[in-house]
Amino acid sequence: MAKKHHPTPNLDQLEPGPWPSFVTGLKALSNKSEMIGDLLGQLEHSYQTKKGYWKGGTISVYGYGGGVIPRFSEVADKFPASREFHTLRIMPPAGMHYNTDILRKLADIWDRHGSGLIAFHGQSGDIMFQGARSESVQPAFDEFNALGFDMGGAGPSVRTSMSCVGSARCEHSCFNEARAHREVLNNFTDDLHRPALPYKFKFKFSGCPNDCMNSIQRADMAVIGTWRDDIQIDQAKVGEFIAEKGRNYVLDNVTSRCPTRCMSLNDDDTLTVDNHNCVHCMHCINVMTKALSPGKDRGVSVLVGGKRTLKIGDLFGSVIVPFMKLENAEDYERLTELGSEIIDFWAENGLEHERCGEMIERIGLENFLEGIGIEVDPAMVSQPRTNSFVRTDMWEEEAEKWNQRHTGEASA
Amino acid sequence: MNAQVSELVANDVTLATNEDGYLLDPLDWTPEVAIELARRDGLELTEDHWRILNFMRDYYEEHLIAADARFVIKYLATEGGYGRNARAELYRLFPYGYMQQTCKIAGMRRPRAWSTG
Ligand code: SF4
Numbered sequence: 001m002a003k004k005h006h007p008t009p010n011l012d013q014l015e016p017g018p019w020p021s022f023v024t025g026l027k028a029l030s031n032k033s034e035m036i037g038d039l040l041g042q043l044e045h046s047y048q049t050k051k052g053y054w055k056g057g058t059i060s061v062y063g064y065g066g067g068v069i070p071r072f073s074e075v076a077d078k079f080p081a082s083r084e085f086h087t088l089r090i091m092p093p094a095g096m097h098y099n100t101d102i103l104r105k106l107a108d109i110w111d112r113h114g115s116g117l118i119a120f121h122g123q124s125g126d127i128m129f130q131g132a133r134s135e136s137v138q139p140a141f142d143e144f145n146a147l148g149f150d151m152g153g154a155g156p157s158v159r160t161s162m163s164c165v166g167s168a169r170c171e172h173s174c175f176n177e178a179r180a181h182r183e184v185l186n187n188f189t190d191d192l193h194r195p196a197l198p199y200k201f202k203f204k205f206s207g208c209p210n211d212c213m214n215s216i217q218r219a220d221m222a223v224i225g226t227w228r229d230d231i232q233i234d235q236a237k238v239g240e241f242i243a244e245k246g247r248n249y250v251l252d253n254v255t256s257r258c259p260t261r262c263m264s265l266n267d268d269d270t271l272t273v274d275n276h277n278c279v280h281c282m283h284c285i286n287v288m289t290k291a292l293s294p295g296k297d298r299g300v301s302v303l304v305g306g307k308r309t310l311k312i313g314d315l316f317g318s319v320i321v322p323f324m325k326l327e328n329a330e331d332y333e334r335l336t337e338l339g340s341e342i343i344d345f346w347a348e349n350g351l352e353h354e355r356c357g358e359m360i361e362r363i364g365l366e367n368f369l370e371g372i373g374i375e376v377d378p379a380m381v382s383q384p385r386t387n388s389f390v391r392t393d394m395w396e397e398e399a400e401k402w403n404q405r406h407t408g409e410a411s412a
Numbered sequence: 413m414n415a416q417v418s419e420l421v422a423n424d425v426t427l428a429t430n431e432d433g434y435l436l437d438p439l440d441w442t443p444e445v446a447i448e449l450a451r452r453d454g455l456e457l458t459e460d461h462w463r464i465l466n467f468m469r470d471y472y473e474e475h476l477i478a479a480d481a482r483f484v485i486k487y488l489a490t491e492g493g494y495g496r497n498a499r500a501e502l503y504r505l506f507p508y509g510y511m512q513q514t515c516k517i518a519g520m521r522r523p524r525a526w527s528t529g
């Protein structure tokens with residue numbers, strides 16, 4: 001099966017070195033896919049001319065407004081086999097769990113209908129099936145769909161979500177990420193597949209403040225696991241850790257790196273945490289995984305407005321729900337409802353191409369909170385004394401209102 | 413990328429389109445153009461289609477840009493009386509998507525490429 005290989009002197013330079021190279025992978029694939037052979041040729045051509053040669057287009061599958069990223073080559077005369085190289089975005093299961101049987105079936109479908117090149121997973125959270133001809137898009141999708149998979153998002157819509165592996169494997173997990181992911185996203189299937197929002201909207205779910213999904217920076221609505229009681233300390237394990245690593249190691253790498261200096265190592269080789277001043281940065285827990293763990297009273301914080309640069313620079317999400325439990329069906333329903341409130345308000349008030357966080361910057365957080373029916377809470381701000389956005393001129397009145405609300409809630 | 417690479421004949425008039433079949437100049441649009449564009453997509457335009465196309469043309473005349481899908485859906489939900497089923501109605505009529513099909517038949521320029529990130 002000799003296929004035509006283009007010479008790729010520039011790409012070849014990416015092959016040596018200790019790390020796996022995508023060029024080596026593509027070359028191997030090009031032995032059975034002519035499309036990939038020409039793709040390598042076009043990429044080499046791009047490296048030599050320092051220009052990109054892909055242009056977009058409009059391709060979709062029946063009943064869906066998004067999920068296909070069309071790519072047409074502008075140098076198809078030189079590289080005809082890769083003249084159309086569209087990507088299908090398919091949503092992975094929550095937490096990205098697969099068995100090998102499903103992976104084989106996915107790969108087989110893509111060998112039949114596409115180039116064979118699959119990215120697990122793209123930055124958007126989707127499985128990226130790359131390299132389809134226009135006429136293969138619908139039949140490939142139909143087969144993925146029959147396996148139980150659905151299209152991911154593109155365009156001004158709710159996007160494919162991401163959740164960390166969390167409770168399936170990670171001891172830091174503070175909630176059931178996969179369940180939250182499914183329950184919330186299943187509620188927005190239509191918003192995902194039929195774009196009709198001002199711009200994209202991303203949900204991400206991270207099981208603890210390590211935030212492996214980068215949700216603070218990248219999600220319009222981030223759901224991050226946390227706890228509200230004390231860090232759990234197993235003093236016997238602290239002792240074992242010190243016996244193994246030495247006191248200095250703990251002083252240098254744990255206590256002195258606590259950002260709020262709220263830990264101390266006692267003379268009897270036990271640890272004390274001033275939990276009131278702990279900001280849940282996870283550092284000590286990450287270092288002393290056996291001795292320390294998140295508290296027992298676990299739940300999530302919800303942040304809104306994270307995004308990468310566009311109209312204005314990168315934004316981190318702002319905390320709008322400092323803590324909520326996520327245990328029973330009603331809790332999950334509340335989370336989903338909160339998502340709906342936010343999306344509805346933004347769909348109504350966002351400008352074209354304005355992310356939720358940009359809208360909040362424009363109209364003010366206070367107006368946004370009022371719009372989605374959330375009361376301002378001092379716990380939304382971690383350091384009120386040093387935060388320049390905190391105004392104290394109506395402090396007494398606001399404190400009174402807050403007290404009234406809380407006594408009202410307690411007696412209700 | 414708005415070079416004419418293709419053309420369209422409707423009502424004996426020849427019009428310039430881009431390679432995906434979108435009109436280069438939305439002002440070229442006439443109902444006959446819509447019928448021809450729809451025919452190419454295998455669609456026969458009914459009264460329900462026309463209601464949407466007319467809304468989009470009015471919107472274009474007023475704002476000189478294509479309406480966002482959300483405005484069309486809102487129009488269908490309120491004035492069309494479809495309520496929460498408005499989006500389903502839009503996709504029943506134009507099953508290959510708002511940008512891909514509705515905008516094209518309504519004579520809009522090809523919308524800018526998807527944000528893919
Ligand atoms: S975010 Fe936390 S719970 Fe999730 S995988 Fe990362 S460390 Fe584990």
Ligand code: SF4
Pocket residue numbers: 257258259260261262263273277278279280281282283284285
């Ligand atoms: S989680 Fe962070 S802030 Fe809290 S005690 Fe550990 S190191 Fe300090």
